[in-house]
Amino acid sequence: MTRAEAAVPLARLFAMAFRHLIDELHERLDERGWPDHRPAFGFVLLAAREQPLTGRAIGDLLGMTKQAASKLVESMEDAGYVRRRPDPSDARVKVVALTPRGHRLLDVVEEVYAELETDWSQVIGVERLEAMRSDLLDVLRARHGGDLPAVRPTW
Amino acid sequence: MTRAEAAVPLARLFAMAFRHLIDELHERLDERGWPDHRPAFGFVLLAAREQPLTGRAIGDLLGMTKQAASKLVESMEDAGYVRRRPDPSDARVKVVALTPRGHRLLDVVEEVYAELETDWSQVIGVERLEAMRSDLLDVLRARHGGDLPAVRPTW
């Protein structure tokens, strides 16, 4: 192992790994007839399926302002993946929920993404892959006050 | 383990881990009197120390066009971290090399970054940390034709 190789910072590997996975994901989505998406779409869809989301919550999740989140949701709405409706219990709030088309996209995303992780596990094995996942969860929670930090990489 | 927790995609964890490390790094650099940097600075400094870099190579490394790389280098030059000089062996090329100030910044960056990885190893242990590093190297090389992909996260 060369001197340079021994020292590759994890931060750099994380950035590369994220970029690589997202690029591959979008490439394969494109092949299956779901072109022109942004990485944020998937994260929003996934979170919005778990529970109805407010704009503010989306901003926090992604690590951006509520205004930016609002623009993002608007573009997702235009593309037909989500819709915004007033919250009956709080007139200030508009709730973001998946449309049928959004559910279909998310299904494809999860299917393709599962293939990607499978590809990875064929290189390093399932055990190491799952070790990575649980180690990352542990570290991030420990070093970030118990909860997970925002998703969007700061560049 | 809840249903949601079991399924946290690695891509999301990588993004969070990168963001977290970079944010912490910049925070600590700021405390030590090195404010106002972009993540790319460190990657360029590190690569330029190993060997003289061309603008094109910087673009490839980071995953952006040579024009964008040129702008970046210009701002690093303005900040006094690098300088560009003509390549004696090829008059088309301008070579990017570290200034003394650039070397000093890189030293601090590496010092602080080492602290961050040490913090991580105190949560999951050195073995798991190094396993993560070598597994990521293996996977990225295997899934990217032998060499490492570009650094900048696509967002």
Place this chain on the structure above:
DNA sequence: CCGCGATAGTCAACCCAGTTGACTACTTCT
């Protein structure tokens, strides 16, 4: 039950890192 601070969302202006496209200068291949 009033009033005030806090919160959700929107609008508008702006910023700036990065892209696209066109160009010059130089090198390399044949």
Place this chain on the structure above:
DNA sequence: AGAAGTAGTCAACTGGGTTGACTATCGCGG
């Protein structure tokens, strides 16, 4: 020598994101 390819630059533009100001609504303490 000529053609194809490569390094860098200039200028115009894009678009995701921020800042700041505003409205409407909620909820708590007095």
